[in-house]
Amino acid sequence: MQGGARIVRMQEADIDTVATLEGEVSPAPWSSGIFRDCLRAEYECWVVHAEKVFGYVIFSLGPGEAHLLNIAISPARQRRGFGRQLLAKVASIARVQGMQRILLEVRPSNLRARAIYERAGFEFLSLREKYYGPPNKEDALVYTLSL
Ligand SMILES: CC(C)(COP(=O)(O)OP(=O)(O)OC[C@H]1O[C@@H](n2cnc3c(N)ncnc32)[C@H](O)[C@@H]1OP(=O)(O)O)[C@@H](O)C(=O)NCCC(=O)NCCS
Numbered sequence: 001m002q003g004g005a006r007i008v009r010m011q012e013a014d015i016d017t018v019a020t021l022e023g024e025v026s027p028a029p030w031s032s033g034i035f036r037d038c039l040r041a042e043y044e045c046w047v048v049h050a051e052k053v054f055g056y057v058i059f060s061l062g063p064g065e066a067h068l069l070n071i072a073i074s075p076a077r078q079r080r081g082f083g084r085q086l087l088a089k090v091a092s093i094a095r096v097q098g099m100q101r102i103l104l105e106v107r108p109s110n111l112r113a114r115a116i117y118e119r120a121g122f123e124f125l126s127l128r129e130k131y132y133g134p135p136n137k138e139d140a141l142v143y144t145l146s147l
Contacts, residue, residue: 002080003050007089010045010056012036017053025072027107028132043069044093048082057086059094059102066094068104071113078112087120095147102147105131105140117143 001007010018019032038058039045044066048055055073059066068090073082094102105128106113122143131140 001048001085002082005048005050005054005082007046007048007086010035010039010047010058012039014047014053014056015039018047018056021054021056021072021074022070024075027136030070038069044090046086046089048073048086055082055086057090059090061094061097061099064098064100066090066097066099066102068102083116084120087116091120091145091147099147102145104143106143107132107138108141109138114141114143117145121145 015032015035018035019030022029022035035045035058044057044059044061046057047053054077055071057071058069060069071083071086073086090102102122103125104117104122106117108114122145125142125144128140128142130137132138
């Protein structure tokens with residue numbers, strides 16, 4: 001991968017860095033506790049790192065479908081293909097685990113994320129009204145990728 005970057009499983013020791021990064025990129029950031037809960041619940045939690053962690057993806061594997069819960073790349077490293085590679089990792093694990101599709105929710109206003117999902121072959125499935133909580137109750141677009 002570019003610049004010696006690698007995608008590896010997230011460890012508890014990564015949580016502070018991941019939560020700081022989350023605070024930089026998300027309008028409603030997850031707390032460290034949420035990331036810790038994801039690890040303890042044995043969700044699929046992966047980070048991309050070179051010398052330091054600069055991105056992450058979290059997803060769950062349910063009956064027949066993977067659910068993408070969070071994905072981010074540090075602003076300084078965006079638009080270099082790392083987000084696409086994290087999505088490819090999700091798809092490859094989901095396929096090996098026998099999933100038929102990946103589902104995710106995205107804010108209609110998040111044009112960057114929608115662009116990367118559409119580029120990766122995701123298609124709009126449905127609208128979930130007022131899915132995102134206060135202060136700005138926003139609908140979610142549900143996207144799906146058949147595997
Ligand atoms: C969404 C996110 C993970 C994408 O990561 P990234 O590493 O920048 O994405 P990539 O470089 O792999 O981009 C892949 C494709 O997505 C599209 N894309 C990425 N950034 C874009 C931008 N700023 N504007 C338009 N299209 C964009 C492009 O089609 C791009 O392909 P190209 O570079 O060949 O044109 C990153 O922007 C991010 O962390 N955003 C904040 C957190 C977030 O919104 N997460 C999603 C919540 S649902």
